[in-house]
Amino acid sequence: MLVKTVIKDIQSLALKKHREQTGCYVAEGPKLVLELLQQYRQQIVAIYALQAWIDTNQSLLNDLSVTCITAAELDRLSHLQTPHQVVAVVRLPQRTNPIAAAQFTLACCGLQDPGNLGTIIRTADWFGVRQLVCSIDTVDCFNPKVVQASMGSIFRVAVHYLDLENWIDQHGAVPVLAATMQGTDVRTLSSLQEAILLIGNESAGIPASLLAKAGAAVSVPGKGQVESLNAAVATGIILSYLR
Amino acid sequence: MLVKTVIKDIQSLALKKHREQTGCYVAEGPKLVLELLQQYRQQIVAIYALQAWIDTNQSLLNDLSVTCITAAELDRLSHLQTPHQVVAVVRLPQRTNPIAAAQFTLACCGLQDPGNLGTIIRTADWFGVRQLVCSIDTVDCFNPKVVQASMGSIFRVAVHYLDLENWIDQHGAVPVLAATMQGTDVRTLSSLQEAILLIGNESAGIPASLLAKAGAAVSVPGKGQVESLNAAVATGIILSYLR
Numbered sequence: 296m297l298v299k300t301v302i303k304d305i306q307s308l309a310l311k312k313h314r315e316q317t318g319c320y321v322a323e324g325p326k327l328v329l330e331l332l333q334q335y336r337q338q339i340v341a342i343y344a345l346q347a348w349i350d351t352n353q354s355l356l357n358d359l360s361v362t363c364i365t366a367a368e369l370d371r372l373s374h375l376q377t378p379h380q381v382v383a384v385v386r387l388p389q390r391t392n393p394i395a396a397a398q399f400t401l402a403c404c405g406l407q408d409p410g411n412l413g414t415i416i417r418t419a420d421w422f423g424v425r426q427l428v429c430s431i432d433t434v435d436c437f438n439p440k441v442v443q444a445s446m447g448s449i450f451r452v453a454v455h456y457l458d459l460e461n462w463i464d465q466h467g468a469v470p471v472l473a474a475t476m477q478g479t480d481v482r483t484l485s486s487l488q489e490a491i492l493l494i495g496n497e498s499a500g501i502p503a504s505l506l507a508k509a510g511a512a513v514s515v516p517g518k519g520q521v522e523s524l525n526a527a528v529a530t531g532i533i534l535s536y537l538r
Numbered sequence: 539m540l541v542k543t544v545i546k547d548i549q550s551l552a553l554k555k556h557r558e559q560t561g562c563y564v565a566e567g568p569k570l571v572l573e574l575l576q577q578y579r580q581q582i583v584a585i586y587a588l589q590a591w592i593d594t595n596q597s598l599l600n601d602l603s604v605t606c607i608t609a610a611e612l613d614r615l616s617h618l619q620t621p622h623q624v625v626a627v628v629r630l631p632q633r634t635n636p637i638a639a640a641q642f643t644l645a646c647c648g649l650q651d652p653g654n655l656g657t658i659i660r661t662a663d664w665f666g667v668r669q670l671v672c673s674i675d676t677v678d679c680f681n682p683k684v685v686q687a688s689m690g691s692i693f694r695v696a697v698h699y700l701d702l703e704n705w706i707d708q709h710g711a712v713p714v715l716a717a718t719m720q721g722t723d724v725r726t727l728s729s730l731q732e733a734i735l736l737i738g739n740e741s742a743g744i745p746a747s748l749l750a751k752a753g754a755a756v757s758v759p760g761k762g763q764v765e766s767l768n769a770a771v772a773t774g775i776i777l778s779y780l781r
Binding site: 410414417418419420421422423424444446447448451481482515517518519520521522523524525527528529530531532535536538 | 653657660661662663664665666667687689690691694724725758760761762763764765766767768770771772773774775778781
């Protein structure tokens with residue numbers, strides 16, 4: 296049986312403050328944990344899983360800290376609405392500095408929805424984008440819902456939190472594009488190896504002070520009555536033309 | 539004060555069974571309800587809102603059934619994690635038959651995630667797609683989370699639930715495309731006015747029996763390590779090339 300403090304410690308990783316204090320976050324479900332076991336094993340701190348999952352994955356577990364838990368314990372540990380067999384506690388990656396030159400960088404300005412940020416990280420990975428830079432007020436990328444929506448891409452794509460204006464000022468030579476509602480039709484643009492693409496908050500878009508730093512604005516033309524595209528869908532469409 | 543039965547009735551609209559029994563669903567938050575008031579007023583059955591929202595929107599409410607509620611009552615009525623000022627009970631649209639000829643139709647095969655279906659409806663609307671057909675096992679489009687993610691597009695885009703195989707068989711003259719992992723590069727295709735685009739379940743994809751009915755498969759080429767794109771992002775990218 297799990298002691299209460301263990302359950303409490305893992306539950307507390309839902310909060311950024313506790314993730315930073317402990318240097319850990321949580322990844323859940325067989326798909327993500329299998330990916331960790333196969334490719335990012337050294338990042339795993341501990342695994343809590345149902346007996347059935349342990350039986351199936353026994354050959355991959357040898358030296359790891361694995362605790363067998365009951366379905367009721369899983370329900371308490373899990374940050375998901377529908378817990379799924381296994382919870383891994385994972386080491387936060389070491390902080391590094393983002394590099395703007397010779398890179399395609401996605402810059403997220405105040406995104407709030409964890410599902411959107413996770414899907415954007417997954418989409419970036421799909422299109423070979425290796426890094427995101429996020430404004431300080433963007434949802435934390437190790438939030439359990441972001442980790443889940445990234446479908447494992449959070450293990451591969453580097454996500455940095457910083458003052459976007461300062462950072463862009465320091466890299467004046469790299470072209471800056473802004474995804475907006477009134478920009479150049481994305482279908483007329485050609486592929487870019489080096490650029491910073493600004494993606495705005497779900498309702499407020501990109502702050503004027505950042506928009507002023509963009510050399511060009513880019514849009515996905517639509518013909519329906521809906522006001523805007525979802526941020527992750529818009530990012531995916533723009534990346535499909537620029538990458 | 540709201541009577542308990544009213545609260546219970548509205549809560550019950552989270553379930554498809556109750557939506558079908560009552561002919562009603564729920565749309566929440568100032569954005570969706572304003573859109574209803576301005577464009578789809580005749581669909582509104584009743585509104586439950588905080589005094590502040592009523593004060594702001596007084597001029598639009600005249601003949602409607604509007605009940606002032608407290609924040610605590612809103613918390614109980616709402617199907618959202620973060621309730622937002624107003625809940626509208628809305629009439630389900632009358633059932634109609636989908637038309638395949640001279641239309642671009644999205645066909646969803648067993649999509650399970652309400653956020654994905656809602657975002658797909660919103661994206662369809664953006665690209666001027668007027669209808670979706672969904673397999674019977676696809677999540678219901680009037681599920682509160684679908685309504686929310688559609689950002690009002692559910693009021694405009696017709697969504698039909700039917701036996702997809704039968705329906706496609708009946709419309710043999712319309713080209714059928716399947717969104718898959720191993721299809722023709724979507725960037726090489728040109729715009730289509732008449733087509734049925736099959737979108738698969740988040741993990742299982744498109745069932746073989748349906749895939750067999752597609753004249754062509756279409757894919758979004760990627761270069762990262764992630765297994766797949768999110769279903770809504772993939773749909774958005776494909777629509778951006780085909781519409």
